[in-house]
Amino acid sequence: MKKIVLLAAVAAMSMNLPAFGGSHGDGPVKAGFVYVGPIGDGGWTYEHHQGLLAVEEHFGDKVETVYQESVPEGADAERAMTQMALQGADIIFTTSFGYMDPTISVAAKFPDVKFEHATGYKRADNVSTYSARFYEGRAVQGHIAGKMTKTNKIGYIASYPIPEVIRGINSAYIHARKANPDVEMSVIWVYTWFDPPKEADAAKALIDNGVDVVLQHTDSTAPQAAAAEAGVISFGQASDMSEYAPLPRVSSIIDNWAPYYIARVQAVMDGTWESVDTWDGIGPGMVEIGEITDAVPADVKAEAEALRDAIGSGEYHPFTGPLNKQDGSPWLAEGETADDGTLVGMNFYVEGIAGEIPN
Amino acid sequence: MDLGSINPVLLIAALLLASTPILLAAMGELVVEKSGVLNLGVEGMMIVGAVAGFIVAVESGSPALGILAAAAAAALLALLFGVLTQVLLSNQVATGLGLTLFGLGISSLMGQGYVGIRPPTSPRLELPVLSDLPIAGPVLFSQHALVYLSLALVAGVWWFLRSTRSGLILRAVGESHEAAHALGYSVLGTRLAAIVFGGALAGLGGACLSLVIVPQWTEGMTAGRGWIALAIVVFGSWRAWRVLLGAYLFGGVSVLQLNLQAAGIAIPVELLSMSPYLITILVLVIISSDKRRAQANAPSSLGRTFHASG
Numbered sequence: 001m002k003k004i005v006l007l008a009a010v011a012a013m014s015m016n017l018p019a020f021g022g023s024h025g026d027g028p029v030k031a032g033f034v035y036v037g038p039i040g041d042g043g044w045t046y047e048h049h050q051g052l053l054a055v056e057e058h059f060g061d062k063v064e065t066v067y068q069e070s071v072p073e074g075a076d077a078e079r080a081m082t083q084m085a086l087q088g089a090d091i092i093f094t095t096s097f098g099y100m101d102p103t104i105s106v107a108a109k110f111p112d113v114k115f116e117h118a119t120g121y122k123r124a125d126n127v128s129t130y131s132a133r134f135y136e137g138r139a140v141q142g143h144i145a146g147k148m149t150k151t152n153k154i155g156y157i158a159s160y161p162i163p164e165v166i167r168g169i170n171s172a173y174i175h176a177r178k179a180n181p182d183v184e185m186s187v188i189w190v191y192t193w194f195d196p197p198k199e200a201d202a203a204k205a206l207i208d209n210g211v212d213v214v215l216q217h218t219d220s221t222a223p224q225a226a227a228a229e230a231g232v233i234s235f236g237q238a239s240d241m242s243e244y245a246p247l248p249r250v251s252s253i254i255d256n257w258a259p260y261y262i263a264r265v266q267a268v269m270d271g272t273w274e275s276v277d278t279w280d281g282i283g284p285g286m287v288e289i290g291e292i293t294d295a296v297p298a299d300v301k302a303e304a305e306a307l308r309d310a311i312g313s314g315e316y317h318p319f320t321g322p323l324n325k326q327d328g329s330p331w332l333a334e335g336e337t338a339d340d341g342t343l344v345g346m347n348f349y350v351e352g353i354a355g356e357i358p359n
Numbered sequence: 360m361d362l363g364s365i366n367p368v369l370l371i372a373a374l375l376l377a378s379t380p381i382l383l384a385a386m387g388e389l390v391v392e393k394s395g396v397l398n399l400g401v402e403g404m405m406i407v408g409a410v411a412g413f414i415v416a417v418e419s420g421s422p423a424l425g426i427l428a429a430a431a432a433a434a435l436l437a438l439l440f441g442v443l444t445q446v447l448l449s450n451q452v453a454t455g456l457g458l459t460l461f462g463l464g465i466s467s468l469m470g471q472g473y474v475g476i477r478p479p480t481s482p483r484l485e486l487p488v489l490s491d492l493p494i495a496g497p498v499l500f501s502q503h504a505l506v507y508l509s510l511a512l513v514a515g516v517w518w519f520l521r522s523t524r525s526g527l528i529l530r531a532v533g534e535s536h537e538a539a540h541a542l543g544y545s546v547l548g549t550r551l552a553a554i555v556f557g558g559a560l561a562g563l564g565g566a567c568l569s570l571v572i573v574p575q576w577t578e579g580m581t582a583g584r585g586w587i588a589l590a591i592v593v594f595g596s597w598r599a600w601r602v603l604l605g606a607y608l609f610g611g612v613s614v615l616q617l618n619l620q621a622a623g624i625a626i627p628v629e630l631l632s633m634s635p636y637l638i639t640i641l642v643l644v645i646i647s648s649d650k651r652r653a654q655a656n657a658p659s660s661l662g663r664t665f666h667a668s669g
Contacts, residue, residue, distance in 0.1 A: 040578035195582040205617035243475035358628035
């Protein structure tokens with residue numbers, strides 16, 4: 001019993017908001033944000049919070065925001081969302097893949113509240129999904145990685161075996177291979193989005209095995225610190241991580257959620273909100289490539305920027321054939337590009353990557 | 360089995376370091392529990408140590424000062440727990456959980472201005488000749504000072520509990536506080552001292568994370584290691600050397616499985632990922648499988664409140 005009371009008290013404390021009770025109709029629009037890590041992770045959650053701050057700045061008094069950090073994916077997430085809905089949130093952004101089922105289930109109980117789930121694929125009348133085409137940025141990183149590696153071994157710290165992560169691995173590998181046919185890639189699955197010591201240990205394990213370029217798909221800056229110590233190259237993930245520039249961080253993928261969040265809150269205000277599926281990349285500015293530092297030779301930098309611009313303008317698609325699946329079976333013919341349906345559910349490696357995707 | 364690109368020397372050097380934070384925290388908690396107190400605030404004390412050590416190391420430029428500050432800050436937090444539970448007689452479980460939450464909160468507040476800063480590097484111990492030895496050099500003679508300190512502490516705690524008079528008193532307090540009190544020993548003083556010692560060690564563990572292993576400050580960076588330390592104390596049946604074994608197994612298998620993945624060894628990743636938990640629990644449960652002896656080793660007064668006039 002004590003434990004339950006304590007948990008309830010903790011939940012109430014960590015909500016950091018003063019008022020209870022709904023405010024539908026007039027009054028400010030209330031936007032809630034559920035975060036998977038702490039704001040101070042310097043990566044994924046940090047950028048979502050930048051989006052929240054942009055919403056506050058854009059709308060001023062017309063909007064009220066609430067957020068909760070470090071919400072575990074699972075039953076706890078439902079509790080956090082339910083609480084936000086009960087407290088009168090009009091729109092709730094749930095910002096991690098693992099919130100998919102909780103979001104759908106809570107949304108069914110609150111038909112008047114709009115939900116926005118990041119990186120998932122399940123929608124409902126009051127649930128939109130949104131994601132960014134991070135794999136476009138991965139193509140640019142892969143190119144730089146292939147050019148910069150001296151040991152011809154690059155490493156990838158992967159979180160969970162979900163399509164978003166697998167797309168990134170494939171895209172990075174394809175473009176590293178194009179830039180350097182001798183390149184090999186090691187993938188480590190850490191089964192966490194946020195665990196700095198484990199991320200650091202994974203980076204060290206890669207480096208100890210001869211890797212000299214580390215890519216990460218986890219949320220903290222710990223791999224950057226490990227790369228700095230070992231004198232190898234890394235890329236900022238989700239956020240610019242510019243504090244690690246010019247070395248080890250030679251470039252980065254920045255998730256820019258602010259325009260999307262502002263547009264969706266605006267839609268709630270105008271009463272024009274509809275359930276949609278948004279998947280934007282470099283072109284619309286949802287994915288940005290952080291400054292490529294001078295540690296990268298000028299010609300490689302120019303090639304990387306040209307690749308970025310070609311992807312941004314739609315001239316080039318990172319998944320363009322000929323491409324085979326890992327088992328050698330053909331996937332895309334010469335000049336054919338991947339359709340979004342396949343990409344959304346991607347569950348296979350492309351040819352050349354060693355190892356298996358865990359189930 | 361072909362271990363591919365894994366270099367065993369680097370691997371062993373890495374796993375000694377990776378195990379150290381958990382070992383330090385677990386050694387502290389062992390002493391606390393032996394005195395009959397259950398402090399569930401290990402996670403909170405670790406992270407406060409991590410942030411305090413980081414801040415002082417950055418501001419002073421000295422990693423050694425940072426490590427001292429980490430121990431001091433976490434000991435202070437532990438003292439708060441001690442006063443609440445031993446003097447004001449609050450519930451140990453609730454207070455310990457509260458301490459963890461409080462520690463996580465205050466550490467992120469303290470660390471606000473320190474995200475993304477690089478700490479001064481803490482040099483490894485380089486001994487002129489010994490560090491250059493082919494295999495023993497990197498493994499034994501060029502580790503970070505905290506690794507040696509943690510090993511010395513294991514030996515020290517073992518010897519203290521087993522062979523000293525004060526260790527005997529501490530165990531007596533943990534077994535039966537009424538009897539110890541009746542014999543004239545200070546239950547309150549012994550327990551407060553144990554709690555502060557446990558806090559200091561948890562703080563050292565935190566500093567090992569933020570100054571040596573990662574090295575940077577990130578909110579929530581202990582990511583559950585305090586809880587692992589607590590579990591290892593129980594599974595190690597409150598014996599110093601078993602706790603050492605447990606911590607090294609857990610840290611070692613964690614690093615080993617990452618290395619196996621990096622080297623592309625064909626073992627399913629799902630198995631590798633759960634292996635640290637599985638192997639640690641399995642080994643410790645088997646060596647502690649004599650139920651009667653294991654129970655005899657558990658402090659009888661663990662978690663019970665003591666009030667002198669009661």
